[in-house]
Amino acid sequence: MSLHRRHVLSLAAGAVVAPMVWAGGARAQAGKLSVVATTGMIADAARVVGGDLIEVRGLMGPGIDPHSYRQTRSDIAALTRADLVLWHGLYLEAQMEEFLLNLAGRQPVVAVGEAVPEAARIGHEEYEGRFDPHVWMVPDLWLPVVDRVARALSDLRPEDSAFFEANAQAYKDEITALGSYAEGVLASVPEPARVLVTAHDAFGYFGRAYGYEVEGIQGISTESEAGLARIRDLVDLLVARDIRAVFVESTVSDRNVRALIEGAAAQGHEVRVGGELFSDAMGLPGSYEGTYLGMIDHNMTTIARALGGEAPARGRLGRLAAGS
CATH class of the missing domain: 3.40.50.1980 (Nitrogenase molybdenum iron protein domain)
Structure with missing residues (x-):
């Protein structure tokens, strides 16, 4: 098992591990990517996929409701300075959507929840073109989101794309195992x-x-x-x-x-x-x-x-x- 794969499997299991030394050395010296994620679930995916090559700030912590959350001044500062902004989309961050769409005209801003194919989404009963955003509740539906996070990072650092893809695959293996567990107990x-x-x-x-x-x-x-x-x-x-x-x-x-x-x-x-x-x-x-x-x-x-x-x-x- 490679060094990268061992590192990610430990993170996926929630273990506290020592910082990994990136084998490329010179890559890390180029500076870590600054990533801001709206929800904890997206921030977690970014941390696992990006490893020590990125720094992640999650805006919404435990107990925070994304449906009603409004960006603060410090959020705006972090968002506008980030190398990459990851948000869910599908109208989850309803109070932030206009700001994030406008920000996308200036810097990389990716709605990762929209990686879930439309055919797999649940439509809103009252609003045409709106969907239930809670796709993370089913592990299989979170897999394309992880892929989208990896692609967003690779677009910014193509020289590290193999690293991001390997981390994403190891993480998806753990998510798939969790899905099998869920099916059995439920x-x-x-x-x-x-x-x-x-x-x-x-x-x-x-x-x-x-x-x-x-x-x-x-x-x-x-x-x-x-x-x-x-x-x-x-x-x-x-x-x-x-x-x-x-x-x-x-x-x-x-x-x-x-x-x-x-x-x-x-x-x-x-x-x-x-x-x-x-x-x-x-x-x-x-x-x-x-x-x-x-x-x-x-x-x-x-x-x-x-x-x-x-x-x-x-x-x-x-x-x-x-x-x-």
């Missing part, structure tokens, strides 16, 4: 229990890929409001289908989820919080859950266990935080 949930009720509709791709009925209290964007009628309908669903677990999200208030639990209790039906899921942001920096692989491992493991399936308590690699 299939262990009894079919009648495959109903996922969450704070907002971020799990549409998840539901389609794994055969789950998904109900979000709010719509695809957290900017939408949940009406009383929607909450009443979901309470009736919980009672009628004997659903015993609902899920909160790290970037969305749990107020509406608590209203569901209280509404079900008023009808004599007990519902518990099955766990907190990472929807639009990852976990804490430096933690396994603070990587894309750890984020998805946590979600798949938490959902499977809460809905009656079989999954290791500490996830695919035994690295999830205890009690997560």
Whole structure:
């Protein structure tokens, strides 16, 4: 196994490793590329693919909702000075979209989420030409995003393209292994229990890929409001289908989820919080859950266990935080 491949596999597993010495030597002396990424998931992909040849700044940390995020003065300074800006697109960063599109006329700005083929996207029910942006929820759909990150870096540093491509391939191997794990543990949930009720509709791709009925209290964007009628309908669903677990999200208030639990209790039906899921942001920096692989491992493991399936308590690699 090559030095580059060993380095990336360690990063993909969330390990803390010593800085790698780039074999080319002179390449690193040319200066690291400055990359700014909007979401944590994109920043994580850039760090793994770019290795020690780039420096990455992620704008949106744990608990930050990209749907409503607005760029700050320091963000604008970082974005305008970056060698490369990576954003998701598909209207995820709704409040930043105009700024990023204008910036693209001046410097390299790439909407990596739009690498997912249109045929694989879920269209918005109300707006023609708009799509559900939450493609990262299914590992297979994240693979073209990793490729797009590698290509964007290679376009700026063609002499290092082999390095970026090798890192991307090793990372994709880990993502593919995670996808296989997800299929197995989610299939262990009894079919009648495959109903996922969450704070907002971020799990549409998840539901389609794994055969789950998904109900979000709010719509695809957290900017939408949940009406009383929607909450009443979901309470009736919980009672009628004997659903015993609902899920909160790290970037969305749990107020509406608590209203569901209280509404079900008023009808004599007990519902518990099955766990907190990472929807639009990852976990804490430096933690396994603070990587894309750890984020998805946590979600798949938490959902499977809460809905009656079989999954290791500490996830695919035994690295999830205890009690997560």
